[in-house]
Amino acid sequence: MKITRDINGYFLNLNVYETKHKRLGLFDQ
Numbered sequence: 001m002k003i004t005r006d007i008n009g010y011f012l013n014l015n016v017y018e019t020k021h022k023r024l025g026l027f028d029q
Helices: 002-028
Strands: none
Touching: none
16 A cells, blocks of 8 residues: 555645746746
8 A cells, every 4th residue: 555655645746846847837927
């Protein structure tokens, strides 16, 4: 269960990072 939770946390962080990156991209335009 801990491994699954860590993987889910990793993907969640990756998703947050992508969202922030896209948001920054919009600001750059």
